[in-house]
Amino acid sequence: MSRLPCKSFVAGPAGATFAVAGLSMPDPRHRRPNHVEIDLGSVTRRVVSLRHRVGRRVRIFAALKADGYGFGTLPMAQAALAGGADALALIDRAEALMLRQARIDVPILLYAGSPIDAEAVAAAESRRLVLTVLNERQIDVIALHARAPVELAIKVEVGAERIGVLPDELLAMAQRIARQRMLSLEVVNAHPTFGDNAPDSVVQAQFQRFTEAIGHLQAAGLPLPTRLFASSKTLARSAGMELDAIDPGQFLFADTTDRPIIRSLRTVLTQVRDVTRDFAPDYAPFDLAKVRRVGVVPFGKVDGGGFCHTDAVLVRGRRAPILGAPSLEYMRLDLSAIDDADEGDDVVLIGRQGPAQISLAEVCAGRGATPSDIAMALGPAVLRQY
Ligand SMILES: *Cc1c(COP(=O)(O)O)cnc(C)c1O
Numbered sequence: 001m002s003r004l005p006c007k008s009f010v011a012g013p014a015g016a017t018f019a020v021a022g023l024s025m026p027d028p029r030h031r032r033p034n035h036v037e038i039d040l041g042s043v044t045r046r047v048v049s050l051r052h053r054v055g056r057r058v059r060i061f062a063a064l065k066a067d068g069y070g071f072g073t074l075p076m077a078q079a080a081l082a083g084g085a086d087a088l089a090l091i092d093r094a095e096a097l098m099l100r101q102a103r104i105d106v107p108i109l110l111y112a113g114s115p116i117d118a119e120a121v122a123a124a125e126s127r128r129l130v131l132t133v134l135n136e137r138q139i140d141v142i143a144l145h146a147r148a149p150v151e152l153a154i155k156v157e158v159g160a161e162r163i164g165v166l167p168d169e170l171l172a173m174a175q176r177i178a179r180q181r182m183l184s185l186e187v188v189n190a191h192p193t194f195g196d197n198a199p200d201s202v203v204q205a206q207f208q209r210f211t212e213a214i215g216h217l218q219a220a221g222l223p224l225p226t227r228l229f230a231s232s233k234t235l236a237r238s239a240g241m242e243l244d245a246i247d248p249g250q251f252l253f254a255d256t257t258d259r260p261i262i263r264s265l266r267t268v269l270t271q272v273r274d275v276t277r278d279f280a281p282d283y284a285p286f287d288l289a290k291v292r293r294v295g296v297v298p299f300g301k302v303d304g305g306g307f308c309h310t311d312a313v314l315v316r317g318r319r320a321p322i323l324g325a326p327s328l329e330y331m332r333l334d335l336s337a338i339d340d341a342d343e344g345d346d347v348v349l350i351g352r353q354g355p356a357q358i359s360l361a362e363v364c365a366g367r368g369a370t371p372s373d374i375a376m377a378l379g380p381a382v383l384r385q386y
Pocket residue numbers: 063065111155190191231232233247248249250251
């Protein structure tokens with residue numbers, strides 16, 4: 001089983017199901033031996049490097065949606081804060097409440113998603129969450145229920161054609177908030193969106209839509225909110241759009257070379273056997289003429305099989321090709337060239353084994369994926385080790 005000394009957790013839904021039932025998790029050693037080793041220092045370093053770049057005056061919100069982009073909300077929050085992040089941004093209110101339980105007390109911005117109702121207001125008041133509003137009706141709902149100050153955010157839709165408030169609706173909404181004693185507009189943000197092949201002018205146009213909309217607030221004499229525009233793509237593309245705050249997500253996990261966020265993804269060789277098939281060769285799951293020995297690992301589609309690896313894994317320091325498609329809970333390996341492979345051997349999907357290595361960069365390049373795509377594709381039963 002695992003020889004790593006670190007603590008293990010079961011991620012997101014699997015862990016949550018037990019917690020909701022009031023049950024404690026069974027010892028992870030009872031689980032299938034699939035482990036991903038996550039380097040918290042990778043995230044901390046990314047935040048430190050951002051801080052160097054943007055200086056002390058720009059606030060860094062670490063965007064940690066989707067269970068911290070698959071790496072775990074709480075450990076990612078701790079890693080980002082250790083690097084000097086000032087605040088967090090999440091989609092899910094339940095995750096924000098969990099972070100408060102874990103005594104994380106920095107500001108938390110909630111992007112739009114959860115319903116705006118009496119529960120949202122109560123949570124925002126008591127746990128100091130910044131709620132995103134999408135229309136004047138939501139402002140009225142919050143004003144109706146607020147018994148204590150509630151901080152609000154407005155997301156301006158600048159180009160994704162997705163969720164948000166159109167630039168020319170911003171002023172009226174800000175005015176409506178300003179009329180409410182308990183409410184304040186703390187943040188105006190955007191999530192600029194563009195393809196890698198889009199010219200810089202497309203980014204610039206979105207920035208302009210944003211800053212013009214904010215300019216109307218200023219002209220109307222309203223208090224100026226924190227202006228938050230740049231997230232990962234913008235930061236990677238152009239400087240000078242940092243304004244008061246930035247909210248990168250993907251960027252925090254994107255190091256695949258210097259200090260990769262995923263140090264290893266491993267399983268164990270569960271069965272090894274010779275191929276003896278003597279019927280219907282054309283319908284065999286692999287070429288019988290080439291493969292005389294197969295291995296099976298308990299890492300299947302439900303765990304991220306088919307995506308979270310390259311076309312081979314490491315066994316005994318050598319590359320064993322993956323054979324055919326994964327089933328729900330298993331994958332086959334071609335062990336024809338690794339005669340000494342044995343049941344119980346460590347199998348590395350990402351990482352080092354002796355002198356051999358399958359790097360995170362190689363896996364990401366092969367899939368056209370980012371590290372967070374890989375992490376989000378890992379199933380909940382893959383144990384996260386930090
Ligand atoms: C996800 C999200 C971000 C962060 O996105 P990245 O592209 O991962 O940096 C920022 N703002 C909003 C509104 C988001 O939904």
